[in-house]
Amino acid sequence: MNATLASLKASAADCRACDLWSRATRAVFGEGPAPAAMMLIGEQPGDEEDRSGRPFVGPAGRVLDRALTEAGIERADIYVTNVVKHFKWKPQGKRRIHDRPNRTEVAACHPWLASELEIVRPQVLVLLGATAAHALLGQAFSVSRERGRDLLGTSLAPHVIATIHPSAILRVPADADREVALGHLRSDLSSASSLLQ
Ligand code: URA
Numbered sequence: 001m002n003a004t005l006a007s008l009k010a011s012a013a014d015c016r017a018c019d020l021w022s023r024a025t026r027a028v029f030g031e032g033p034a035p036a037a038m039m040l041i042g043e044q045p046g047d048e049e050d051r052s053g054r055p056f057v058g059p060a061g062r063v064l065d066r067a068l069t070e071a072g073i074e075r076a077d078i079y080v081t082n083v084v085k086h087f088k089w090k091p092q093g094k095r096r097i098h099d100r101p102n103r104t105e106v107a108a109c110h111p112w113l114a115s116e117l118e119i120v121r122p123q124v125l126v127l128l129g130a131t132a133a134h135a136l137l138g139q140a141f142s143v144s145r146e147r148g149r150d151l152l153g154t155s156l157a158p159h160v161i162a163t164i165h166p167s168a169i170l171r172v173p174a175d176a177d178r179e180v181a182l183g184h185l186r187s188d189l190s191s192a193s194s195l196l197q
Helices: 003-012 019-023 047-052 059-070 103-120 129-137 166-171 175-194
Strands: 038-042 079-082 089-092 095-098 124-128 159-163
Touching (some): 038 129, 059 166, 059 175, 079 103, 103 129, 124 129, 124 175, 129 159, 166 175
Parallel strands (some): 038 079, 038 124
Antiparallel strands (some): 089 095
């Protein structure tokens, strides 16, 4: 991590721009090289990410890692982050269950993401799921309709691809359907990678 990302990460650790910090263990900042040819943006850290302080290391991270490997992408070569840096959760028995961040929380966290984009300067930006796509492309964007397409002409990066979120794959009940969803993620990541060649 270069000095600028390191200092942003340190500042984000004390962020009080919304209330999510008060129930999270820590802010989970992005991770990876800068600049990086490819940057992935998810929604928010989950339970394991909140405990470890690293993005996409829990169940969704394992799905992402599998899809990256199958798409021939080295995770160490890409920058991975989230729209929201604190874990939003609700209790269910002893467990902390993911609770989707609202628009106010997404907006409060946006300056961190904007700074990461400025420093990482990806050639290809991959938006994982609706929260990331809506935060960066607007509420009207439909991931299911537009996934896998190269969205040219945004000011975010030369190429932008939206795809299914790894957590959504985990929620698919039938094994066969889950494999199909994983195939979509893998092929969208392959498309993103081929834009770099
Ligand atoms: N889901 C996300 O969007 N990000 C993570 O870091 C983990 C799960």
